[in-house]
Amino acid sequence: MIRSNICPFPLCVQELLRRSKMASDMSSPNPDGRGIMTFYPTYEEFSNFSRYIAYIESQGAHKAGLAKIVPPKEWKPRGSYDNIDDLVIPTPLKQVVSGNAGVFSQYIKKKKAMTVREFRKMANSVKYRAPKHSDFEELERKYWSNVNKKRPIYGADVNGSLFEPNVKEFNIGNLGTILDTLEQDSGINIEGVNTPYLYFGSWKTTFPWHTEDMDLYSINYLHFGEPKSWYAVSSEHGKSLEHLAKDFFPESAKNCEAFLRHKMALISPSILEKHGIPFEKITQNAGEFMITFPYAYHAGFNHGFNCAEATNFASERWIEYGKQAVMCSCREDMVKFSMDVFVRKYQPDRYAQWLEGRDVVPIDHSQPTPEAEDRWKMSLCEGAHGVLGCKPHWSISGTHTHTHTHTHTHTHTHTHTYIYIYIFFFLYI
Template identity: 60%
Template sequence: MFTRCAFGDDEQAKIPRIMTFRPSYEEFKNFASYIEYMESRGAHLAGLARIKPPKEWVPRKSGYDIENINMTIPAPICQVVTGTQGMYQQINIQQRQMTLRQFMEKANSELHQTPRHLDYEDLERKYWKNITYISPMYAADVKGTLSDEDLDTWNIDRLDTILNLVNTDYGIEIDGVNTAYLYFGMWKSSFAWHTEDMDLYSINYLHFGAPKTWYAIPPAYGRRLEKLANETFTDSYQECNAYLRHKMTMISPKVLRQHKIPYNKITQEAGEIMITFPFGYHAGFNHGFNGAESTNFASKRWIEYGKRASICKCRSDMVKISMETFVRRFQPERYENWLKGEDYGCHPEEPGKNCAAAPPTLNIYDQQTSSQAAKSKEISPQKRGCSLAMNAQTIAVENDEEDKSSVCSSSSSRLKKAVVKLRKLPSVSPSPSSVRNKYDFNSIAAAQIKRAWNELPCDKPGTNLLTNGIVKNTKRMRFQTKELTLDDED
């Protein structure tokens, strides 16, 4: 169920492996205690762990008949992947809202259905071979839960951890961070390399459907991945030194092996729980139509990670959490120095690098607002950011009800008017034609189809039926005995 990249025997022996836990119901009852037990076994060293819950734990007694789940997906995304040789960028194009049943029908359609495969390894090869073809849709960051309201044990929508202090002390509710988000996937829908917001823990329960493949890098090797990504996607790194938080970067296992970055992979099946640990980079893809529920949580061990987590400053709507309440409550002896920016120490995964933790910032709320919220206990919902920063002329586009899509880097935006913000670096002055060509998705599709045509194995020459120029109003295109299906709605 999991593999590692090949190293010398000495280094290979040091690489932590993903652990699987099978708790009894008694062991399972106390969430925080069981996470602490897992870490006592060293589960956090791999950055990812799997739990097979006890059979007594049933999060949804009514089952998962889609006909009986009345749910609307407000902003599904179409995932357009560009790149080559194992290094890719994923751009999410927001689509019109649809019901869960409509999403399921699309996922099971001829265009998006899971290809025939021998095993998980065979399906993984097909994923990376075809990652830039036939863009899948992903219903990500859908606010809500599939768990029963009376579920008291491991209820993802209300985990009782110290992360709740953000709500208790500041009256801040952060969708998907201290409340649950739902994720409905289809074949090839993906989540790019990232750590959680503020390097928090996360929990992901696969309620139903096709499996999900995960890749994980041990936290001790996370800086290696960052270095590789920064050297490859230099423009993105120059614009935002925390651009991996945009969740757009895809790097294949083959490239990780070439650069000696250790990783594990594991396949999560329906009814299983995945736990990601602080500073654990992870990525993955769905095998077909499925539904998962996820949220973040925290422990005292996380606090030092949170104090030193990278922050994306190019987007005002990225999740930021003030560490003030955590330092004051759990590290009182360091509180005064931390306020002055003199809290010297090491990042937990960089023991030899001594530096000061970032002092408190106003972040998403000022002290006055926080104080008032704490007194009134009024919940102020804060939603995850959704914008796209690129090296192009600044453009603001507001769409009305008839607009079909808007570009965003996450599907979390629930704005009535979608806004596209493209940023310009001072040193870049692209011509209008170059900007138009760079973001002309029809041209990208045409280039990908031409490449597919050239790569098709055929003993006889055949005839290329691909027309030059923009491809539109075309449902099927035949290449001799091969057939490529396009979805004109996308």
């Protein structure tokens, strides 16, 4: 007996209704994060990383520059963290911040190596631990009022992974995206870019405003410990942030067109709001993933001792960003690689033009990655088991925050209803 991939229409309507509710449950605007979407995949959906990134982009997650993914409860990256105390942090970084009135610059001093056990003891000591606070908002205020006082130590850029090798889903050491082309076709390995880095945080350790190397995506998993706060400016408003930063740091801008890649500029939310730069913020808790999107500026700080793991990845949508990325010209150690292999392999019809320098097109920041289109081409009801092939893209409720030059923020909530389902239903009848 041949079983059709197309289900009877009334059943498909019921399936769409059931799935649309599930999709609504799966993603939501976080009250803390306003326009940043939070997703709750099932274990099955979680099993294919690239496919799930395509899905969240189809829902518009990339438009905020940052998204959160909460793994299914049955998923674990590691059995225990009890055996990492002797792991060595080769070069802890003391962060020195100067400035005032919401605009600061940061430089680092390298410290001698220490173990995770030693770092945790230091981070939890009276000198380095977070002040008492009733909620995250109070802690955020204390962060910005004390950012240039005391000097926290960050266990950053530690080569390695805490994921067990047999973990197949969302394993930061083996994501399986098109960025793998860099190693497979060119033999290029760049630590922290196509390999994982570990980050051991303490209170007030900071990552200043920046986009990823080559304007790639990034993924950050908080293995354990205190939360991490994030700020994001979407790719749509990246140029506005750059212009503002050039005004605040004219000497740095004069010496390097891409000086924000130096990861030295701190600009507070109040300053962004004052100058009309739209931004979002969210808090990441232990056991949660954060995804940053191509050319999305982000910054943030740690609430206390914690451990995160991060790396970069790519989709076909990133290729245009990589081709147009503005690179730092003043430092030899800045990450840069040729886009040749990506254009030749994924944009063969444009390769000749690209070689001649004629392949320059405006980027539409609102469009999801092309892989998302392939996802929606799958049948509504797959095979004998009725496995979900896709989820209706109209089912997500989103909250969008627009920051104007006035010092107030307007929040509008747009809820999409299931009108199309009912139209199809009545047409069928």
